[in-house]
Amino acid sequence: MNVKKAIIPAAGLGTRFLPATKSMPKEMLPIIDTPVFQYVVEEAIESGIEDIIIITGRGKRAIEDYFDDSPELEMHLAKKHNTDLLKLVRDISSLVDIHYIRQKEPLGLGDAILRAEKHIGNEPFAVLLGDDIIVNDKPCTAQLIENFDKYGRSTIAVEEVPYEKLSSYGIIKGKLFDDSLYVLEDIVEKPAPEDAPSKIGAIGRYVFTPEIFDCIKAAGKGVGNEVQLTDGIRLLNESQTIYAYEFKGTRYDTGDKLGYVKAIVDFALRNDFLRDDVLEYLKLVTASETSLE
Template sequence: MRIRKAVIPAAGLGTRMLPITKSMPKEMLPIVDKPVIHYVVEEAIKAGIDDILIITGKGKRTIEDYFDRSFELEYYLREKGKLDELRQVEEIGEMIDIYYVRQKKPLGLGDAILHAEKHVNGEPFAVLLGDDIIVSEKPGIGQLIEVTQKKNAPIIGVEKVPWDRVSRYGIIKGKEIGKGLYTVEDLIEKPSPNEAPSNIAIIGRYILPPEIFDVLKETPPGKDGEIQLTDALRLLVKDTNLLAKEIEGRRYDVGDKVEFIIANLELGLVRKDVRKHILEYLERFK
């Protein structure tokens, strides 16, 4: 079962990062010198995906512009002899085939994924949320693809979170069948710590079967009147063997202000061009 296509939902309003997201998509917030969504697209490419659909919404045109060619800028850089910068800009426009569809109303992640049905065209597909960065030796979504190809089953990415944070996530109830690998028995969207069956949280990586679209159409709106993907997966698991895998690596939820700052610091520290300056700055606080 080859996974060729990926869907990146990027239509959310980004309310956790207001006021900056009033005029800038959260997926375009900079991590050092690249927007968040650039890291997500790179992860998909490294995992062997060759077709990406980005679900956008009102005010998200800058995402399309970013991955498009910019001939005026390229001409300027060429004329000024800025060849390194020219190479970087040209590479962005040639990364991969990217398609776009707009979610006209913010009706939740489940509704956003429904907009991918025609593009997916009956194939199993990957979903990467546009505000989650995963830094790992093997691409996060690639880890899930590897398992789904061996087990021939859909799979979701998970990680263990502190109990006082379970109310921020979809949480699974599952049976461990291998190291960090679970058979999912149930899922609960944003439970209180008292209601949560575990502290194993769903994160922004999924390999889904095409049957998910029929399930989403039957899924009633949940909290906040939105169609929740977690609720659809809860229906899917009644008839389908759904797996969950703890993704190895460091995840940054850059829709959270503190995580956004930490991501800039930590990813800056692995960059040779800025590492020294960051360390010198941090030394002042000892």
């Protein structure tokens, strides 16, 4: 069965970016002129996803408004004959079928995914976390779907994680099966670095068989008294083979302040209109810092 549905959890409180996220969803923080969340939605679409379920929470209405029609803005742009911007705004609201489900309390990633169970039904589906932007000619989710189509098993995206960051990820133990593909043996949620089974961590992209829902429910609450997706993956792994795939591409963790800044700089350097000016500015800053040493 083809993977045509995706869940994008977006109910987190965004405490690492307070006070900005007191009134703005962290997913709507801009990378220059485009919200982080749009890059995630576009990755899903470019991977063949036709149906997106966004899990929202209190204070996330800006996400719904962003992907909705904007008659007043469109009328204003039409009157100004600004056809390029008008097309851009209209394209955003017609990207894909999007549905919204409210997670009433922030009870963890596993709980957020469970909110979409009725909509997913008995189909395989993708999960994309809104914090991660992944840049590659072939989208990360498309890479996972390609592996799912080949082997018919749940597949999670992984990459090597710096030692000091191991306690922020689900860390896998796996056996290399094919090029960049591991058979999952275990996964541990946010271990102390000295207890981690490897340096390979799960990042925010997954493709699951629908059995994951029952496993999440059976696992119950875990670390932080929240419903952890990692615990559901461990249970699913007892009855089905799960693969971990070292994806191709560059990941920006925009939920981390340094990762967010790196994304802005790199995307600016890829922008034909900004590249030269940004490079010149970076040279000036570097020269200034050097002179102060």
